[in-house]
Amino acid sequence: MNDAHFDIDVGARLRDLRLKQGLSQRALAKRAGVSNATVSMVEANRVSPSVSGLRQILAGIPISLGEFFAGPPGDREQVVFRADELKEIAGGPISFRQVGANLEGRALQMIHERYRPGAESGKAMLSHQGEEAGLVIRGRMLLEVAGIRHELGPGDAYFFDSRKPHAFRNIGEGELELVSACTPPSF
Amino acid sequence: MNDAHFDIDVGARLRDLRLKQGLSQRALAKRAGVSNATVSMVEANRVSPSVSGLRQILAGIPISLGEFFAGPPGDREQVVFRADELKEIAGGPISFRQVGANLEGRALQMIHERYRPGAESGKAMLSHQGEEAGLVIRGRMLLEVAGIRHELGPGDAYFFDSRKPHAFRNIGEGELELVSACTPPSF
DNA sequence: TAAGAGTGTTCTTTATATTGAACACATGAA
């Protein structure tokens, strides 16, 4: 019934986080205001805690539900990606070169973007929620977010909620180069 | 006891997502394999669903728990940050200039980093989990992750799990310039 | 040994989430 959506192991993850903080079940329980039995049960996956209960427990770490479920990407290995091995994920007048090949299960996506003069990348209203940011390295760019246009040059940056409709365009004479990041990965 | 950790409104968020998909409570319930009453209760915040129960419901959207809780950071406004208004968050031989001033409740952090020759930034084992990535713009950098050293030049990039111990150093003759991003924000 | 303090686990009761059916209210068709 379920897709392969990383079935995060709540118990293991909680235990992992707790131990990283050097806390015993009782110590965490006390900080969080729950019983030690609850912590034990949850860690052993003998129960599936209520969201409010889990939030309560996580308050003792402390960590938010978002961070908790942002989850362990598993151990992916490659750390360094050479300039020529960034994965090209767009063609034509726009070059999107992604850091890392397979982002399945990851929380972050970074892209080295290049736009030929006049090139533009418009994304309509995106249902997927998240955040994105970028910093211009070279060239001039026109950024439109939620109907408002902004002109950015080298060193300028942006940060917005991905759900807002947005579009990018190179309005300079030369190439536009920028580094962007978004979470969660959008494609 | 709690920090201002955005107390996400589970009910409102679920309803919002469901409506965005154009589903009725019953339609979603059927796809998810739960009762319509459950959907109603959860949306009205009359109960705090179990994690397993919520996952079940979200499978009908479909969306993962991570995405669900990555959550709406509320409407923050400033979209564009000029080069000279990036917030300096480190001093001395290292310059960290952050995109956006207040990242409270946000999921993403982007930093424009500059290192003088020889400067280094070592972070020991970081308890906070997450991911980080970066791309070198100028100069040569030595990156050490989990005991392994890598040398990177312009255009090269990295991507790793923040929990692994890591350190950065400028090993070039000139300035090292890079753009990094991490999720969740680490400081 | 024994006693004490620490660990995580297991028990029984209590609180709460979830179900399936009934409910109340809309809209559109005969």
Added chain:
DNA sequence: TTCATGTGTTCAATATAAAGAACACTCTTA
């Protein structure tokens, strides 16, 4: 109107999570 089908909500029964106390175990210290 009357019926049919849609919506979201509420109710009583059942399944499950949470609490508090007891348990079993490992240490350290006397």
